[in-house]
Amino acid sequence: MAKVIPGRQTARIEGPFVVFIIGTRVNKWYAVHKWLPVLRSMGPMIQELYSNKELGFLDASVSLTGRGVSLVQYWRSYDQLEQYARGGEHHLKAWKTFNRKLRAGNAVGIYHETYLVENGAHESIYVNMPPTGLGRASELHPVGAGGETSRQRAGLGGAGQGEPSADLPPS
Template identity: 50%
Template sequence: MIRRERLTASLEGDFVVFLIGMRINNPLKIHKWLPVAAAMPRMLKELYHQPELGFIHAEMWFSRTIIQVQYWRSMEQLLAYARNKEAQHLPAWQSFNKAIGTDGTVGIWHETYAASPGTYESIYVNMPLFGLGRAGSVQVASGGRQSAAGRLNAHQNPS
């Protein structure tokens, strides 16, 4: 559902934004990149079914470079999932290194950011619930929340 009002999002407390993706460098080598692409849905299914792991929400975009934005409750929980031998991630990572390694056919990347109140802001207009707005909660961006500076300040001085 499209929300026509100006909204801003918040997520209580500290959280982590994790950007992860892959780039198909050689589209003809489907046997190389398809297993990499297929690993993420398995991980997401596992994460959505086990909220105690700290995963909150994800959004994904598909093109030659596939990008996913994930929201996590804490850095510790994200890192624990990455190292968990019983979870989907570690075997997928090991499989990537064995099948592809540095042969150049498929690129993978990630970036990790810690966020806390007062260090992030958002605005959504004519959008369905999306990203941080879906991971957390949304409020009408009114009064002092009309500008990016005002939204940042609202986190530091909630009214």
């Protein structure tokens, strides 16, 4: 279990990056033979990514939903994400299998969303948390002067119209 870092931290990552969210949804619970292979295909892909950091993958977190699994992934660039999607050994196999065997049915669904953070602007806060999300994919730093508000941490300056001068009382 990751160690809790006391106090307020924010994530710092230089340059552009990509947030990629991918997940599955079980639509027909009784069709285990359809959705279980989809769920099982995620593990080898994640192992492949963690074993090959040169692919541009930074980190991922997994969440169980009411009907499936979602992963939030952080990537160094869109080009690297796309290159893995089209050429990663485990992804290509899973993608072809899904399209050939499962796409036409509706026992299991998949989705993904891709967010490009081109200018590097982002905002985060972690209070009494272990490294999580972008904070695990990048570096954590204590919140300091000039970073008290969400707007300031996003690099948008000032406290913001109608925004309190700080998200939380100082730690």
